[in-house]
Amino acid sequence: VQWQQGEAESSPMKDVWRWMEESREKGFFKTMTCNQTRTLARGRHVKIFEWLLRHHRDKPSCPELADRLGRRLVRLGLARHPTHWTEILNEEVFSAPLLDPRKDHIRWPEVREALSWLEGNFTSVMLPEFQSSSGGFGEHDEGLHVTGYWEADYLIEGRDMTCDDQRFPGMCQLLRAVDDVLPTRSGIQFSGIPSLLQARFARLHPGTLVVDHTADTNQRIKIHCGVVNPSRVSMQIADTVLTWEEGKCYVVDDSYAHSIQSKDTDAARTILELKISHPDLSWANQLDEEDDGRLLQRVREEL
Structure with missing residues (x-):
């Protein structure tokens, strides 16, 4: 260079x-x-x-x-x-920047089931509980947005993995079901790590630039579900583009470089974002991070 x-x-x-x-x-x-x-x-x-x-x-x-x-x-x-x-980088686990269940094969049946549950409960649980929540959003503090405003409202965070049942009763019930169905690895030292690591609503405001960045490791992946995206804001990840559709869920490997640019004229975009242990860790060796x-x-x- x-x-x-x-x-x-x-x-x-x-x-x-x-x-x-x-x-x-x-x-x-x-x-x-x-x-x-x-x-x-x-x-x-x-x-x-x-x-x-x-x-x-x-x-x-x-x-x-x-x-x-x-x-x-x-x-x-x-x-x-x-x-x-x-x-x-754990080279034993499967890696793809983006998987859309409407176009791509999801190799883990448990993840396919979780995506189906999330999409099936969009209109009855996810959207209304997001719309009725208030006061929980705070600015995303990882220093990744250099213009605009990016904020998150956490449903599940931290080692105790408690869910905010008071504000999100239906979502907490749904997330526990998702956690129960995701693959786990029992009987070894890592069995104490839950499958579902974090859940949050993430809202990107107009005129926000999230610069290219990656997760620290590929031993966790994410599920993104579109909640509100009237301006069809998109994310560039590796060589592909994700445009979140409301009520649709996707598997995202954010260990690939990804960025978002929201125009000043765009409406705010909100997604549900779940961080989960990589499903292949049910059998693959896990690095010590x-x-x-x-x-x-x-x-x-x-x-």
Whole structure:
């Protein structure tokens, strides 16, 4: 990747980039076998991705640099797709940016059933309880939207996994049924991790830009259900586009780079977003990032 004159020298990424180039020359990337080493290498790339896309997204060279950096990940064997720059990558689990049950085969029968339940309860439970709720929304605090306003109202969050039955009685009952049907892995050390990890309504206001980003790991995926989207706001994820249809649900692997741009003239878009453990973890080996995130913390300390 060629930087514009003076850009690398003044960049806080200079040391990171030098480390990557020196590691490549020493053949470090060719011998990466352990999870922690590969995660460290991906983390170096992710740091530059984030620096580019959050602080230099308006520069003409930014899209090309990001694309070349992604292809570098693929060449080094650290990812299978240029937009798959998650830090902790479990290569045993199935991965696809977007699955629409009306077009694509959903390989997990339990997930197919969960999608059917959610869609079947849209008009009777999901929409009316969203419309009647008030006061629960707060700004999305992950620093991913650089313009506009993005907010969330949590139904389920935290290790106790309690649901707000007072505000969402029907949704909580539905979410418990979804959690019960999703695949689990019993009898091993990870059995204490629930299938359903988080549930929230997410509302994107007009004029909001959510920059390209990825989840920290592909060991969790998401279910998105369109709730309100009159302006047909869309999300770019990897090489495809998701336009949320009201009452329709989708499987989203947000370990692929994804972004959203809402125009000033668009109406607010709201979705139900469920974060679930990857269904393949019912049989696949699980990397240790779930253990309070200690691996990811160690990697970031080294960056």
